[in-house]
Amino acid sequence: MKESTGFGRAVLAILWKDLAAELRGKELLSAMLVFALLVILAFNFALDLDPKTRASVTSGVLWVSFIFAGTLGLNRSMATEQDRGCLDGLLLAPVDRSAIYFGKMLANLVFMLIVEAVVLPIYSALYNVNLFRPGLLLMVVLGSVGYVAVGTLLAAMAAQARTRDMLLPLLLFPVIIPVLIAAVKGSAAFLAGSAWADVSSWVNLLLAYDVLFLAVPLMVFDFVVEE
Amino acid sequence: MQKYPKTLLLLDLATVLLLAVATVLVFAYAPLERTMGAVQKVFYFHVASNWVGMLGFLVAAVAGAVYLVKGTRFWDVLEVAAVEIGLVFSLIGIVTGSIWARPIWNTWWTWDARLVTVTIMVLIYIAYFLLRQGIDDPGRRARYAAVYAIVGFLSVPLTFFSIRLFQSIHPVVITSTKAQLSPRMKTVFMFSLFTYTVLFADLLWHRTRLGQLAAHLETLRQKMLD
Structure with a gap:
């Protein structure tokens, strides 16, 4: 019992540290937000988002902008630990290494959810569609969990490489495809108002990959930060 | 280091023989498909190649897991060999x-789900080599590669089942209930699967041996320089 509270406290401490650092600078969140909006505007011109095509591509456009913005956040979250030797300090702390992973992952998740919470209403207003449906929000949360779960692990690896910023998207995008496909297809189905029977297989696929992408990093994160 | 192992030589000979027999079987024994004609014969090697691809990635993920537990260089060498093949x-x-x-x-x-997921799988393992290239410290390189081989393999099941999840135009030949093949075709199909599995084992052995020899050469070179 005592150990589990220690674990939880360590996770919260790391989450709090990341949030506090971000609240003082607000560099990352503003960069992610502006970038996500820029991607949506770029799509507006690239795809000619008139009302007819919009219905079929909305979920794709949203997810691509979330994922691009998320990469910025993931790259940054590990690079800042690396640059000033903060990671060594974290590793010296007498806590389970997976607590570090969970803390970083939750911080990344919070950043991503904040970006999504701002982008969704803006998109709704700009394109005059109501995106605030419970099903879509569920997909956004589940998709973000899967993305951030494996993204935090791979970002920790990419931060150690010579080609760090370049390497993360190359490692992350192909691995994340199952989550992305399920999230895009599921969101599109919820937006189109499909019956639960049509959506359930995507929700199940997404849940399965969320569990996998949380469980595997938990087991292997030790080996990634080990010196 | 060591002489060419006799068992490996036997395996080489067996592989060459099996490949020759499989080729003869495909062209002479397997019947001509009624609607598709001769081009259907590529199926025997197409499925066998993809089977070896999946098998290679599975072996790589297992070798990666064993490497993380044991930390011996052999498993890292085996993992690279399996991914390459x-x-x-x-x-x-x-x-x-x-x-x-x-x-x-x-x-x-065509942009069919099966084709796209297989291509993404290939991209994962190209990224695997980019990751290896990007890290200088050998111990860390091996650990990260092992982690990525495990994480990457998680998306392989999707590739395999994509044909059932999505609306795909790719044919499903083997289902749990029946194989849509005539008895002769099935014999040839099974034989070519077996042949390619032996070919995989042979190549894996060669490539692992090469990797170990290269590592040995590197240590000798270091010793000379010191």
């Missing part, structure tokens, strides 16, 4: 699929 055979699978698709689907390539 898996990658080559997946590419052979894509090319042979294209050869079949040109007359049957009337196009070399």
Whole structure:
């Protein structure tokens, strides 16, 4: 019992540290937000988002902008630990290494959810569609969990490489495809108002990959930060 | 270091013999498919290549897990060998699929779920080599590669089941209930699967041996320089 509270406290401490650092600078969140909006505007011109095509591509456009913005956040979250030797300090702390992973992952998740919470209403207003449906929000949360779960692990690896910023998207995008496909297809189905029977297989696929992408990093994160 | 192992030589001979027999079987014994004609024969090697590709990635993920537990260099060498072979055979699978698709689907390539997921799988393992290249410290390189081999393999099941999850035009030949093949075709199919599995074992052994020799050479060179 005592150990589990220690674990939880360590996770919260790391989450709090990341949030506090971000609240003082607000560099990352503003960069992610502006970038996500820029991607949506770029799509507006690239795809000619008139009302007819919009219905079929909305979920794709949203997810691509979330994922691009998320990469910025993931790259940054590990690079800042690396640059000033903060990671060594974290590793010296007498806590389970997976607590570090969970803390970083939750911080990344919070950043991503904040970006999504701002982008969704803006998109709704700009394109005059109501995106605030419970099903879509569920997909956004589940998709973000899967993305951030494996993204935090791979970002920790990419931060150690010579080609760090370049390497993360190359490692992350192909691995994340199952989550992305399920999230895009599921969101599109919820937006189109499909019956639960049509959506359930995507929700199940997404849940399965969320569990996998949380469980595997938990087991292997030790080996990634080990010196 | 060591002499050429006798068992490996035997395996080489067996592989060459099996490949020759499989080729003869495919062209002489297997019946001509009624609607598709001769081009259907590419199927025997297409499926076998993709099977070896998947097998390679599975072996790589297992070797990665064992490496993380044990930390001996052999498992890292085996993992690289398995990924390399898996990658080559997946590419052979894509090319042979294209050869079949040109007359049957009337196009070399189509954006079908099966084709796209296989290509993404290939990209994962190309990224695997980019990751290896990007890290200088050998111990860390091996650990990260092992982690990525495990994480990457998680998306392989999706590739395999994509045909059932999505609306796909790719044929499903083997289902749990029946195989849509005539008895003769099935014999040839099973034989070519077996042949390619032996070929995989042979190549894996060679490539692992090469990797170990290269590592040995590196230590000798270091010793000379010191």
